[in-house]
Amino acid sequence: MSEDLLTIAGKTYASRLLIGTGKYKDFEETRDAIEASGAEIVTVALRRTNLGQNPDEPNLLDFVSPERYTILPNTAGCFNAEDAVRTCKLARELLDGHSLVKLEVLGDQKTLYPNIAGTVKAARELVDDGFQVMVYTNDDPIVAKELEDMGCVAVMPLGSLIGSGLGILNPHSLLLIMEQAKVPIIVDAGVGTPSDATLAMELGCDGVLLNSAVAHANKPVLMAGAMKKAIEAGREGFLAGRMPKRVYANPSSPGEGLI
């Protein structure tokens, strides 16, 4: 399996699990969970720096080093294209010119469903400005294709709502998206359990991005390791090709020579 690499914007990754850094107990737990997950791409958010802080206050990037991981800044919390583009520009400055971003333009607080009009507008501006855009979107194959055609480097449909842990509710829509895609399709949002992640990979998704499923587990570091195995199992299952389903039984032991 060592040859089976995920390529995003020309860079290759051995791990197909992308992991978030939100909602952990502390930075030590964040670091240990990411380590256990084997992820190489790690998302972060951008927020105003607390002023008047202790100069020794710990910083996330001291625990999740940009030298070791590909840091993927997101635009979480942005509900319009303008805020999302602004956030990406700040992220590029923060990370010394790094141009890979996770674009999400959200529709409302209740569902965090993507606002597609805003997503398309922001994606176009960011691609034109030289960003490598991995884009969170819904499971509409027409939208996915449009985002790919405008130059997004990965399309990331939801499996179910962000933070819901409801799993992959839309396998047939994901299959339609993957059937036509030429860029990686990464399920972003909805995975709650290792078996959810495996299902996404068995369907043929190129990767899975998750956060809450690990951070909100009782034992996040243990769950991070479980997710790593689940993604690997699902990928190998996809590459191996499943047996055909059939309605009637088919014995595994030969019928000849029965006594």
Add this chain to the structure above:
Amino acid sequence: MNLTVNGAPHTFNGTTVTDLVAELNLTGRRLAVEVNREIVPKSEHDTHTLREGDTVEVVHAIGGG
């Protein structure tokens, strides 16, 4: 001079972005600075002069998914 920094009024006693970052006890931190909605690159922190009424945003990376 009077600035707005991260949404709050701030009385600034220096000249440049570098001075402001120092005044905020943030020297050496990984952060990005925007003045009046324009990014001020790190290479210009020493030379970018702040003016009365400027709106400054200082951001950093936090946990997120």
